[in-house]
Amino acid sequence: MTVLALGTQLTRQVGPLANHDGRVLMIEAREFARRHPYHPHKLTLVFSAMRHFRDALVADGYEVSYRQAETFGDAFESHFDDRPDDELVVMRPASHGGGDRLRTLATEAGGSLRVVENETFLCSPATFDEWAGDAERLRHESFYRFMRRETDYLVDDGEPVGGEWNCDEQNRETPSADYEPPAPPTFEPDETTRAVGEWVADEFAGGYDEQPYGGDWADPEPFRWPVTRDQALEALDAFVATRLPTFGPYQDAMVEDEWAMNHSLLSAALNLGLLTPAEVVERVLAAYHDRSVPLNSVEGFVRQVIGWREFVRHVYRRTMPELARANQLDESEPLPTFYWTGETDMACLSDVIDGVRARGYSHHIERLMILANFALIYGVEPAQLNRWFHAAYVDAYHWVTTPNVVEMGLFGAGAFATKPYASSANYVDKMSDYCSGCPYAKTKTTGENACPFNALYWDFLDRNEAQLRANHRMGLMYHQLDNKDEGERTAISERAAGIRNRAESGRL
Numbered sequence: 001m002t003v004l005a006l007g008t009q010l011t012r013q014v015g016p017l018a019n020h021d022g023r024v025l026m027i028e029a030r031e032f033a034r035r036h037p038y039h040p041h042k043l044t045l046v047f048s049a050m051r052h053f054r055d056a057l058v059a060d061g062y063e064v065s066y067r068q069a070e071t072f073g074d075a076f077e078s079h080f081d082d083r084p085d086d087e088l089v090v091m092r093p094a095s096h097g098g099g100d101r102l103r104t105l106a107t108e109a110g111g112s113l114r115v116v117e118n119e120t121f122l123c124s125p126a127t128f129d130e131w132a133g134d135a136e137r138l139r140h141e142s143f144y145r146f147m148r149r150e151t152d153y154l155v156d157d158g159e160p161v162g163g164e165w166n167c168d169e170q171n172r173e174t175p176s177a178d179y180e181p182p183a184p185p186t187f188e189p190d191e192t193t194r195a196v197g198e199w200v201a202d203e204f205a206g207g208y209d210e211q212p213y214g215g216d217w218a219d220p221e222p223f224r225w226p227v228t229r230d231q232a233l234e235a236l237d238a239f240v241a242t243r244l245p246t247f248g249p250y251q252d253a254m255v256e257d258e259w260a261m262n263h264s265l266l267s268a269a270l271n272l273g274l275l276t277p278a279e280v281v282e283r284v285l286a287a288y289h290d291r292s293v294p295l296n297s298v299e300g301f302v303r304q305v306i307g308w309r310e311f312v313r314h315v316y317r318r319t320m321p322e323l324a325r326a327n328q329l330d331e332s333e334p335l336p337t338f339y340w341t342g343e344t345d346m347a348c349l350s351d352v353i354d355g356v357r358a359r360g361y362s363h364h365i366e367r368l369m370i371l372a373n374f375a376l377i378y379g380v381e382p383a384q385l386n387r388w389f390h391a392a393y394v395d396a397y398h399w400v401t402t403p404n405v406v407e408m409g410l411f412g413a414g415a416f417a418t419k420p421y422a423s424s425a426n427y428v429d430k431m432s433d434y435c436s437g438c439p440y441a442k443t444k445t446t447g448e449n450a451c452p453f454n455a456l457y458w459d460f461l462d463r464n465e466a467q468l469r470a471n472h473r474m475g476l477m478y479h480q481l482d483n484k485d486e487g488e489r490t491a492i493s494e495r496a497a498g499i500r501n502r503a504e505s506g507r508l
């Protein structure tokens with residue numbers, strides 16, 4: 001028996017490698033890396049983490065067969081040529097149909113492959129399905145409370161520690177102008193990572209940097225992400241020691257040039273398997289008990305990991321393949337080019353996209369309330385934004401972008417979102433410092449320099465009225481729209497059309 005260790009399953013803490021010290025197969029499939037125009041840091045991260053994992057296994061006496069091939073099928077053929085009677089064992093990949101595809105390829109290569117449960121998540125499919133029952137729409141808050149009781153994290157006699165399940169009310173502060181968040185650690189590329197980076201630049205040139213209209217690529221910053229378990233643990237320790245105490249209050253805040261704020265930056269390591277969700281949460285809980293880190297920060301973080309991360313994984317599992325194509329608002333605009341280039345005068349979008357180009361990362365509220373919100377009210381076809389997120393972020397995989405982008409960001413299916421996260425410049429201004437330095441006027445809806453978020457917001461409500469007016473959570477918004485007279489509504493619709501023209505010609 002040989003354990004197939006996929007690039008997103010680089011763990012010996014859980015799964016088949018937790019109690020196996022024999023043969024391991026790892027596959028670098030180039031075709032996989034060409035499916036999307038991936039950010040060079042994403043490819044460098046995955047391949048470097050795989051090579052480091054291989055080296056650590058070899059150092060500990062494992063027999064590792066590390067195959068570089070065009071496809072998984074090619075690598076399986078070589079493997080089963082060398083070991084005709086072998087059986088491969090793999091944890092079920094989180095991507096839709098991944099386990100079945102691997103099994104078919106192994107069978108076609110003349111071998112066999114057994115798919116076992118994916119233990120890089122906390123909640124098993126059976127447990128989630130039992131919790132969900134036959135509910136039509138799944139509710140995150142209820143799942144999260146279920147998970148708190150299941151794991152016993154922050155629970156005392158079945159009740160939430162501190163009396164409330166959710167401390168969100170305390171977690172919507174914005175920092176003062178002179179606030180400087182503690183700097184996150186940077187992991188200097190070693191020889192392996194440098195070699196991978198150079199190979200990625202040669203082999204996958206013409207990817208992210210040239211999408212979709214060619215040229216003009218500013219070099220990303222030097223690569224900085226953890227590529228080994230030791231580095232990932234160091235990143236976790238640094239987060240817990242310095243940024244966790246203020247994670248909660250500033251969770252939703254956006255500050256120009258402060259790309260990390262107090263976020264953990266652990267998603268990429270978690271999604272590769274370098275860290276397990278349980279150990280991350282337990283480290284945070286230890287800080288709560290040992291150092292009295294405030295409960296609102298601890299609870300806010302625990303909710304993201306045992307709640308949202310597990311929830312979206314299972315929503316994806318249960319709603320694919322439909323979720324990837326979902327478009328209940330029937331939107332069809334192409335993704336504006338500036339999502340790739342960062343070339344827009346809008347201060348918020350330009351700063352966030354520049355950060356994504358530099359590092360393949362932006363924090364949650366920038367993803368949701370700047371990038372996805374703009375695409376939502378602009379009317380971008382959900383699959384196009386999903387492809388962009390998948391290509392641009394170091395932590396992106398289909399299982400996690402699809403529910404976050406198509407459903408949470410663009411209200412594509414109504415699988416768990418109860419209303420669209422649509423907002424005007426008001427929200428951006430309240431939660432960030434972008435508007436004061438922006439050439440667009442946050443208080444204007446129409447006219448030359450009016451902030452595009454405003455006209456697009458009202459236009460979004462107007463054009464989707466048939467679908468959204470009956471939603472009781474949208475009542476106030478439609479009441480405000482009703483207060484606009486015919487002339488105002490026409491001017492808004494003309495301004496929205498003008499914004500789309502300018503975006504298409506790269507002049508927004």
Ligand code: FAD
Nearest residue numbers: 263264265266267304305308309363364367368395396404
């Ligand atoms: P923190 O703010 O420190 O949060 C801690 C951890 O909670 C994260 O590391 C992550 O593992 C987990 N988490 C929090 N929210 C979510 C969520 N909604 N879904 C899944 N996990 C969550 N997350 C990804 O891992 N990959 C993606 O490609 C991705 N794309 C997104 C796209 C959109 C439009 C939105 C709205 C969210 C997306 N997320 C994605 C979720 C979330 O934004 C990121 O997990 C988070 O920003 C990663 O940064 P962090 O590690 O500093 O997170």
